[in-house]
Amino acid sequence: MLEIKMGVAKAGLKPSGEEDILVLAFKPSSFSAVFTQNSLAAAPVIYDRQVIKQTDKISAIVVNSGNANAATGKRGLENAKKMAQLVAENLGIPQNQVLVFSTGVIGVQLPMDKVEKGINQACKNLQQLDLEKAARAIMTTDSFPKYYSSKHTLNGKEYSIVGIAKGAGMIHPNMATMLAYVFTDLDIDNETLNTLMKDITAKSFNSIDVDGCESTNDSFVIVATGESGIKVSEENIAEVKENIEKAAVELAKMIVKDGEGATKLIQINVHSAKENEEAKKVGEAISLSNLFKTAMFGNDPNWGRILSAVGQLHLDIDFSKVKLYLGDFLLYDGEPKEFDREKASEYLKTHREVVIDLYLNRGEGEWTYYTCDLTYEYIRINAEYTT
Amino acid sequence: MLEIKMGVAKAGLKPSGEEDILVLAFKPSSFSAVFTQNSLAAAPVIYDRQVIKQTDKISAIVVNSGNANAATGKRGLENAKKMAQLVAENLGIPQNQVLVFSTGVIGVQLPMDKVEKGINQACKNLQQLDLEKAARAIMTTDSFPKYYSSKHTLNGKEYSIVGIAKGAGMIHPNMATMLAYVFTDLDIDNETLNTLMKDITAKSFNSIDVDGCESTNDSFVIVATGESGIKVSEENIAEVKENIEKAAVELAKMIVKDGEGATKLIQINVHSAKENEEAKKVGEAISLSNLFKTAMFGNDPNWGRILSAVGQLHLDIDFSKVKLYLGDFLLYDGEPKEFDREKASEYLKTHREVVIDLYLNRGEGEWTYYTCDLTYEYIRINAEYTT
Numbered sequence: 001m002l003e004i005k006m007g008v009a010k011a012g013l014k015p016s017g018e019e020d021i022l023v024l025a026f027k028p029s030s031f032s033a034v035f036t037q038n039s040l041a042a043a044p045v046i047y048d049r050q051v052i053k054q055t056d057k058i059s060a061i062v063v064n065s066g067n068a069n070a071a072t073g074k075r076g077l078e079n080a081k082k083m084a085q086l087v088a089e090n091l092g093i094p095q096n097q098v099l100v101f102s103t104g105v106i107g108v109q110l111p112m113d114k115v116e117k118g119i120n121q122a123c124k125n126l127q128q129l130d131l132e133k134a135a136r137a138i139m140t141t142d143s144f145p146k147y148y149s150s151k152h153t154l155n156g157k158e159y160s161i162v163g164i165a166k167g168a169g170m171i172h173p174n175m176a177t178m179l180a181y182v183f184t185d186l187d188i189d190n191e192t193l194n195t196l197m198k199d200i201t202a203k204s205f206n207s208i209d210v211d212g213c214e215s216t217n218d219s220f221v222i223v224a225t226g227e228s229g230i231k232v233s234e235e236n237i238a239e240v241k242e243n244i245e246k247a248a249v250e251l252a253k254m255i256v257k258d259g260e261g262a263t264k265l266i267q268i269n270v271h272s273a274k275e276n277e278e279a280k281k282v283g284e285a286i287s288l289s290n291l292f293k294t295a296m297f298g299n300d301p302n303w304g305r306i307l308s309a310v311g312q313l314h315l316d317i318d319f320s321k322v323k324l325y326l327g328d329f330l331l332y333d334g335e336p337k338e339f340d341r342e343k344a345s346e347y348l349k350t351h352r353e354v355v356i357d358l359y360l361n362r363g364e365g366e367w368t369y370y371t372c373d374l375t376y377e378y379i380r381i382n383a384e385y386t387t
Numbered sequence: 388m389l390e391i392k393m394g395v396a397k398a399g400l401k402p403s404g405e406e407d408i409l410v411l412a413f414k415p416s417s418f419s420a421v422f423t424q425n426s427l428a429a430a431p432v433i434y435d436r437q438v439i440k441q442t443d444k445i446s447a448i449v450v451n452s453g454n455a456n457a458a459t460g461k462r463g464l465e466n467a468k469k470m471a472q473l474v475a476e477n478l479g480i481p482q483n484q485v486l487v488f489s490t491g492v493i494g495v496q497l498p499m500d501k502v503e504k505g506i507n508q509a510c511k512n513l514q515q516l517d518l519e520k521a522a523r524a525i526m527t528t529d530s531f532p533k534y535y536s537s538k539h540t541l542n543g544k545e546y547s548i549v550g551i552a553k554g555a556g557m558i559h560p561n562m563a564t565m566l567a568y569v570f571t572d573l574d575i576d577n578e579t580l581n582t583l584m585k586d587i588t589a590k591s592f593n594s595i596d597v598d599g600c601e602s603t604n605d606s607f608v609i610v611a612t613g614e615s616g617i618k619v620s621e622e623n624i625a626e627v628k629e630n631i632e633k634a635a636v637e638l639a640k641m642i643v644k645d646g647e648g649a650t651k652l653i654q655i656n657v658h659s660a661k662e663n664e665e666a667k668k669v670g671e672a673i674s675l676s677n678l679f680k681t682a683m684f685g686n687d688p689n690w691g692r693i694l695s696a697v698g699q700l701h702l703d704i705d706f707s708k709v710k711l712y713l714g715d716f717l718l719y720d721g722e723p724k725e726f727d728r729e730k731a732s733e734y735l736k737t738h739r740e741v742v743i744d745l746y747l748n749r750g751e752g753e754w755t756y757y758t759c760d761l762t763y764e765y766i767r768i769n770a771e772y773t774t
Binding site for chain 1: 428459460600602675677697702763765766
């Protein structure tokens with residue numbers, strides 16, 4: 001059984017005064033972690049990258065919200081290290097078994113007196129993991145807590161997968177950050193986890209877009225405690241992967257759904273591309289198009305914006321073979337199709353989740369990408385705050 | 388002296404009922420043309436690409452606004468050809484000396500009866516080139532006509548450079564298109580023009596961004612009539628290039644200034660990059676950041692969004708060596724700098740054109756990129772129209 005303890009505290013880092021420190025404690029476990037590729041990586045990301053080279057087990061995670069500890073130089077790095085040290089001392093575990101994460105304002109040093117008090121308090125009040133409460137403690141301007149839980153059986157034994165995530169909210173006064181943690185009590189070694197991680201991240205957190213902006217703090221960790229006694233082997237790995245991937249995809253979709261100002265989750269299924277990689281690129285190109293995203297907000301079945309976003313990739317796509325659906329409406333089939341624009345607009349108006357299917361008819365590649373619409377509220381959130 | 392005739396007509400392609408056909412006629416001239424790289428290229432772009440392989444002189448240009456003739460298949464291509472044919476017949480010139488351009492709605496066939504009447508009428512009413520009038524005829528939702536004119540002397544002889552452009556307006560119901568034409572009475576051969584074209588386009592129309600979306604119809608043509616009698620040679624080419632580039636950059640800046648919903652023209656000077664190409668990439672990355680563009684709209688000197696957009700390129704930039712100015716305000720110098728946020732915000736509030744200087748301190752590369760802010764009005768223009 002998955003035994004994870006949590007502690008939270010109000011350190012006073014968030015303007016709202018809500019919980020802003022989360023400590024998760026568990027038995028020394030296998031793990032895999034991926035971080036932002038942004039070369040302006042935040043101090044905790046730099047710190048964690050060093051730590052994971054020195055350990056093959058972790059047993060605690062500490063997250064502060066309200067301050068990203070990014071672009072903070074040497075002092076920022078010392079502060080990230082100090083956070084790990086405080087958790088290690090409080091829990092009596094090796095410091096290199098603690099990973100550190102931050103999310104919030106960029107370019108401001110952490111108020112370490114507050115952080116220290118918060119971490120001490122969180123560590124003193126450890127309780128059973130409450131997913132919603134944990135998810136709330138890492139929220140910044142997220143409008144709802146993001147968590148996931150599922151149970152499965154394998155060879156007659158039960159195992160669990162749980163996860164929390166945050167993201168897509170604007171952080172005073174800087175950028176959105178995505179953090180996600182998935183736990184399972186399966187017994188999986190690090191090497192296998194790292195292999196799974198690559199595919200799972202590609203299909204989930206690397207296939208979503210809100211505004212094309214990559215944060216300095218993005219992080220995703222999978223932890224396998226082994227407590228279920230189920231050893232993952234070649235025979236069952238496909239099934240296990242599917243279940244963990246489901247958790248990651250569902251958390252990723254919640255992030256897009258909570259995208260800044262978003263009114264719609266848009267699922268873009270790209271079919272019959274040359275290969276999967278091409279299908280992913282095409283899905284991403286559509287997701288990044290401001291013109292497409294504003295059309296979706298305006299409930300406008302504006303297929304020209306979808307195709308031209310694909311054309312912008314400069315691939316040798318033959319558009320006379322391309323087919324495009326919005327929901328059940330066939331919009332384009334090698335040439336403009338007659339369709340009921342009013343009903344297609346009504347479909348957009350009445351659905352919180354809409355689906356686009358694009359067939360390139362040049363191979364077997366497939367991918368699903370998730371994005372949201374671009375709205376007045378996005379502008380308000382990101383512009384109206386003036387420092 | 389530059390002798391260009393023009394004719395305009397109201398063919399009824401634009402909802403406004405304004406002039407929507409422009410014909411420019413001039414003596415058979417050297418030229419260089421570049422087109423969109425979007426693989427969903429519009430019919431006139433496909434047609435022109437064929438034509439320019441068959442001729443080394445052009446003597447007429449025809450543009451219709453209100454319909455892009457894009458994603459229109461074989462019939463669209465026939466219609467583009469028909470437009471060239473009509474102009475050639477009316478003016479008594481070879482058909483392959485006519486280039487054709489369209490801008491407007493995507494995916495709708497041209498109403499050729501209207502187009503034919505319009506072209507006939509425009510060709511019958513040729514007059515001296517009136518730059519403003521010509522620029523107006525190719526406008527779609529541009530809020531002002533874009534034209535440029537300059538006179539220069541070389542070895543005691545006078546020569547002219549004039550140009551018109553359109554772009555950055557939304558076109559019912561699809562995307563913005565950029566069209567630009569620059570004329571000079573210098574005597575330059577096609578090969579030299581093509582060489583100049585590459586650099587000039589890079590510094591002007593390929594260094595601007597409004598919303599990251601590349602149109603299916605973008606085109607830029609330089610025409611050299613030779614009427615000044617000044618032969619461009621190795622000795623004077625640098626000077627000539629500078630003057631033509633100036634025309635292109637000024638027209639490009641007008642397009643950004645008229646960017647959909649824009650309240651600010653933002654000039655991003657990237658200094659001391661590894662090479663020019665890297666500086667251009669960095670300028671482009673900042674220009675494409677929705678978070679940066681909304682901050683500019685909100686008059687927020689939010690330097691974290693600038694640096695993180697640069698970090699998103701995944702170059703090995705050492706941010707401890709980076710320096711960033713907004714106007715005269717030093718915001719970041721290897722670490723966050725203290726600056727008067729209120730005054731910096733005031734600078735943004737009170738300037739229609741703002742300047743950002745970013746020093747990477749890793750080489751000699753430099754580039755200037757132009758973009759605009761992202762505003763409520765952009766969303767309104769692109770979303771509120773519902774088909």
